Amino acid sequence: MSIPFIDLAAQQRRIKPAIDAAIQRVLAHGAYVMGPEVKALEAELAAFCGAKLALSCANGTDALALPLMAWGVGAGDAVFCPSFTFTATAEVVPWVGAEPVFVDILPDTYNLDPVKLEAAIAAVKAEGRLTPKVIVAVDLFGQPADYPAIAAVAQKHGLKLIADSAQGFGCTLNGAHPIRWADAVTTSFFPAKPLGCYGDGGAVLTDDAELWDAMDSLRIHGKAQPRDLEGRTFDHDPKYMNTRIGMNSRLDTLQAAILLEKLKVFPEEIDLRQAAADRYAEGLKGVVKTPAVIEGGRSVWAQYTIEHDDPDALVAKLRTVGVPTARYYPIPMHQQAPYAHFPQPGGLPVSEAASLRVLSLPMHADLTPEVQATVIEAVRAGV
Numbered sequence: 001m002s003i004p005f006i007d008l009a010a011q012q013r014r015i016k017p018a019i020d021a022a023i024q025r026v027l028a029h030g031a032y033v034m035g036p037e038v039k040a041l042e043a044e045l046a047a048f049c050g051a052k053l054a055l056s057c058a059n060g061t062d063a064l065a066l067p068l069m070a071w072g073v074g075a076g077d078a079v080f081c082p083s084f085t086f087t088a089t090a091e092v093v094p095w096v097g098a099e100p101v102f103v104d105i106l107p108d109t110y111n112l113d114p115v116k117l118e119a120a121i122a123a124v125k126a127e128g129r130l131t132p133k134v135i136v137a138v139d140l141f142g143q144p145a146d147y148p149a150i151a152a153v154a155q156k157h158g159l160k161l162i163a164d165s166a167q168g169f170g171c172t173l174n175g176a177h178p179i180r181w182a183d184a185v186t187t188s189f190f191p192a193k194p195l196g197c198y199g200d201g202g203a204v205l206t207d208d209a210e211l212w213d214a215m216d217s218l219r220i221h222g223k224a225q226p227r228d229l230e231g232r233t234f235d236h237d238p239k240y241m242n243t244r245i246g247m248n249s250r251l252d253t254l255q256a257a258i259l260l261e262k263l264k265v266f267p268e269e270i271d272l273r274q275a276a277a278d279r280y281a282e283g284l285k286g287v288v289k290t291p292a293v294i295e296g297g298r299s300v301w302a303q304y305t306i307e308h309d310d311p312d313a314l315v316a317k318l319r320t321v322g323v324p325t326a327r328y329y330p331i332p333m334h335q336q337a338p339y340a341h342f343p344q345p346g347g348l349p350v351s352e353a354a355s356l357r358v359l360s361l362p363m364h365a366d367l368t369p370e371v372q373a374t375v376i377e378a379v380r381a382g383v
């Protein structure tokens, strides 16, 4: 029996007729770019998270870049973010000419440590070379960061807050989605994400209509918006008047159509992921360090990540019995060559220790108790 790490085929079997019909509708109307499903999806995404607005785009990386571009973040600005994350969180910062400032994480949740965040902001201010502008918190492995504490720090220092919820779309803290605290929440629809499409895709959620407007312009080459044209006459397609330097970052209509169907089953899938996480926690209790979720938090379990003194050895043993694993993330960003020169005030000992210990087990909504029993047995035998 081969065990998949993420079983997209099983999910597709469950919803195939609806997906097929949605694809056929797009083929019939032919509006492949910015078609009606794109607008419909944006409305559904916003409603799902309790945000006023949603803006779809080409991927979760562009989703992070768009608010930075819209806010005019650039040279001389500091953007505070974790180092124990996927590259994209930090990558977009030098894109706009600013510098990522790496902040350490909490050892149990792997999410931004609000105390270390405050200390990093103080260190950057004391040095005086960079101006603090934005905090990017990450909902790593699917669970919400400590938003009440992080938002309080952002407010105190007058910084914007982005929630990078590429792994956490759908997660809540005390019943609220991250948009309750963040100026912008970004997500990715990469196929392996909890809410994934059949290619690349992303979105930004916000309550700020002016930010939405600027990002809508930026995702289509900086096209003029109605508010840019106030008091002017331009008797042509507004996309041929460019009021910003933008990019081409639209979500394909086909992907929006697929996501509309996937969103319908997403709440049920979150419950199924939680049930799978509960079974792992029960089966691995006392065997390895299992994940801890922030008090009041509900994870969407993008990953089920355990710790081990020698994770590479355990990965190799599990491979021999057909159990796939992944190491997220073996090298924190501040130790990656292109990022090593960016500020890391106070050091990042917790991130460094985590990267040496973590490994993730198969996790998806279609994981059966029988398959999980095999995985649990293999981990028990392998530690």
Ligand SMILES: Cc1ncc(COP(=O)(O)O)c(C=O)c1O
Binding pocket: 059, 060, 061, 062, 085, 086, 088, 089, 138, 164, 166, 167, 187, 188, 189, 190, 200, 201, 202
């Ligand atoms: C935390 C985080 N941020 C951003 C991204 C970027 O998303 P995308 O791959 O859609 O560009 C990812 C994707 O893996 C991610 O895990």
